[in-house]
Amino acid sequence: MxxxxxxxxxxxxxxxxxxxxxxxxxxxxxxxxxxxxxxxxxxxxxxxxxxxxxxxxxxxxxxxxxxxxxxxxxxxxxxxxxxxxxxxxxxxxKYAERDMRQFAFTVQAGGKTLNVPASAVDLRVREAVSLKDAAVVTMPWLEAMKDAARADGKLLVLTMPADRRAAYGDLQKFTGKPALLVLVDGSRTQGSAANGWLVEEGPPRPRDAMRSVVLYDAQAAAALTDTGADARVTLNVPGPVERAVKxxxxxxxxxxxxxxxxxxxxxxxxxxxxxxxxxxxxxxxxxxxxxxxxxxxxxxxxxxxxxxxxxxxxxxxxxxxxxxxxxxxxxxxxxxxxxxxxxxxxxxxxxxxxxxxxxxxxxxxxxxxxxxxxxxxxxxxxxxxxxxxxxxxxxxxxxxxxxxxxxxxxxxxxxxxxxxxxxxxxxxxxxxxxxxxxxxxxxxxxxxxxxxxxxxxxxxxxxxxxxxxxxxxxxxxxxxxxxx
Ligand SMILES: [Zn+2]
CATH class of the missing domain: 3.40.630.10 (Zn peptidases)
Known part of the structure; x- marks a missing residue:
């Protein structure tokens, strides 16, 4: 009716x-x-x-x-x-969450030490990360996509191209195995990703599959991408703690x-x-x-x-x-x-x-x-x-x-x-x-x-x-x- x-x-x-x-x-x-x-x-x-x-x-x-x-x-x-x-x-x-009070990210370059606050990163990694004085490999985007293996086992720093959609498409096809990828993103100044997730939801989504840290801090980004600065990184990402939720x-x-x-x-x-x-x-x-x-x-x-x-x-x-x-x-x-x-x-x-x-x-x-x-x-x-x-x-x-x-x-x-x-x-x-x-x-x-x-x-x-x-x-x- x-x-x-x-x-x-x-x-x-x-x-x-x-x-x-x-x-x-x-x-x-x-x-x-x-x-x-x-x-x-x-x-x-x-x-x-x-x-x-x-x-x-x-x-x-x-x-x-x-x-x-x-x-x-x-x-x-x-x-x-x-x-x-x-x-x-x-x-x-089950909800997994990391205690960001234990987060630490410092960049040493040209005799200076820069502290990156937790608010200036998005973490696309779920497990704990601990790096001490790690040397940095910096490459132009296209070169890294062509020569994926060059930074295997190392800390790779890449600057995100303006076309972010295409960039994440590239990353899904990227075959390199760096110890960690730092993605420099100059389009914003603050991160917004959550630091908790539902365990039952399984592994991260495809674009997050590679262990990466998106960096929005301009000073730290400049130090990391300055090839003459011989930058070193110390990073502590705390591991997640699980709890039961309804x-x-x-x-x-x-x-x-x-x-x-x-x-x-x-x-x-x-x-x-x-x-x-x-x-x-x-x-x-x-x-x-x-x-x-x-x-x-x-x-x-x-x-x-x-x-x-x-x-x-x-x-x-x-x-x-x-x-x-x-x-x-x-x-x-x-x-x-x-x-x-x-x-x-x-x-x-x-x-x-x-x-x-x-x-x-x-x-x-x-x-x-x-x-x-x-x-x-x-x-x-x-x-x-x-x-x-x-x-x-x-x-x-x-x-x-x-x-x-x-x-x-x-x-x-x-x-x-x-x-x-x-x-x-x-x-x-x-x-x-x-x-x-x-x-x-x-x-x-x-x-x-x-x-x-x-x-x-x-x-x-x-x-x-x-x-x-x-x-x-x-x-x-x-x-x-x-x-x-
Ligand atoms: Zn909605």
Whole structure:
């Protein structure tokens, strides 16, 4: 069944219309839309993206506080708890972390000793490193790539070329075996890599496979790359210490009303983690992905308040660990709380608060990754028309970003799953200034109205969304066939 705004009583329609605040485009006066307010979204996000939560790193006390807050909002909305511990899907992990107080990096050159602070490096090495007065081999980039073996067993210093993407491509093909690689990077002055990781996530990613230290300290870099200075390096990178941690996906369900369809599930998801504290700065992650998380809360609250339940059940879920590589959603994919074969769709929300897209202002519009992959784009387009939001296909990022967020974990299992965003790239992306006062809340409320109406459409339709026969979706279509 499609959602019909006409079923609203006339008196309510008038008073609710007064609440609709967008000046231009279509205004929606149905009860689902009017249950979603910019002010409510602002209230939730000003807490979740506050400094108190310290950037919600996986794992951290700030993240635990965020999880408890989300659970409290699901409780307030009246969702059924759906985790293994109330609203929490709790999982056990080992976290490895090094004590950077023991870090030391000195460069001796031309009779001077330079101390490099920990804040001026990114460590792309997981185990302990101990070098004492190590001699340095410096080579131009291209020469090093051609003559890879020349620095085997030694400390190799290379200056990163301007084209960093190409440089990391080169490094993946680099066959040399230096004892350690120091990459001089003049594009920044401070590092930002984390000094902890989840042990179960296995070995470092490909571009980090070589033991390397990225150096941002200009003075030390100059001393190391001055071939006449005869530089020597003393370096102590402490080894990691492991501890047990518990991590939580937060999940509640709005139980469906149809005797058969209630045992099928539509998911609305986001990730509630972010980058935490780096070099003393709190990365609040208001848009990434506080915006998606407060939208899950707000849409849950609006849909749960409706007199009529949807036919299918709707699952509201926020994941930990997206920033570490979709860890929370991958965990869910391996340990689903509702049968995957009965899960008909996932709409994942990412970065839906900022309208200052790097490609230009983006108001009353949203992107969907994998736009052509399933029938869900049609459903959301119809919903968008009712509330004045245009769902568009980004010519490049629709495909490129499909695997970049938590929808991927569900898609791999065969569930039609997309990520919806307003801006793919915005000025403070993964920066310390992604703050809650920069969000366009009126616009975000309109996006959420579209999502809520789209979710209801899917939940009330006997026909479930399906993968399309397009080449890029072929492997997901295959996975879906296996579920039957
Ligand atoms: Zn994100």
């Amino acid at each position: 499609r959602f019909r705004a006409a079923s609203l009583p006339a008196a309510a329609a008038v008073s609710l219309a007064l609440l609709a605040s967008n000046g231009a485009g279509a205004q929606s006066t149905d009860p689902v839309s009017t249950g979603i307010s910019a002010q409510s979204l602002r209230g939730h996000l000003s807490f979740l993206a506050s400094d108190l939560l310290e950037g919600r790193a996986t794992p951290s006390r700030g993240q635990d506080l965020a999880a408890e807050y989300i659970a409290a909002q699901f409780r307030r909305a009246g969702l059924e708890p759906a985790g293994n511990d109330g609203y929490f899907q709790v999982s056990d992990w 991590l939580r996906n937060v999940v509640g369900v709005l139980r469906g009303s149809d005797p058969t369809l209630k045992d099928t599930y539509v998911m609305l998801t986001s990730h509630y983690d972010h980058l935490g504290i780096r070099n003393g700065d709190i990365y609040n992650g208001a848009n990434d992905d506080g915006s998606g998380t407060v939208s899950v809360i707000e849409i849950a609250s609006s849909l749960a308040a409706q007199k009529t339940r949807p036919k299918r059940s709707i699952v509201f879920m926020t994941f930990f660990g997206e920033e570490l590589g979709l860890v929370g959603s991958r965990y869910y994919g391996k340990h689903p709380l509702f049968p995957i074969k009965d899960t008909v769709a996932d709409i994942n929300l990412e970065q839906i608060g900022r309208t200052d897209d790097s490609e230009g202002a983006r108001v009353n519009a949203a992107n969907l990754t994998g736009f052509d992959y399933t029938s869900i784009s049609d459903t959301l387009q119809r919903a968008g028309k009712k509330v004045g939001v245009k769902l568009v296909k980004h010519p490049v990022n629709s495909d490129r970003y499909f695997a970049q967020s938590d929808n991927q974990s569900l898609a791999d299992a065969g569930v039609p799953a997309h990520t919806l965003s307003v801006a793919y790239e915005f000025p403070d992306y993964h920066g310390k200034d992604d703050d809650w006062d920069k969000i366009d809340y009126e616009n975000m409320a309109r996006i959420d109205r579209m999502v809520a109406l789209g979710l209801l459409d899917i939940a009330n339709n006997r026909k479930a969304p399906a993968w399309s026969a397009v080449p890029n979706a072929a492997k997901y279509l295959e996975a879906a066939k296996k579920l039957k």
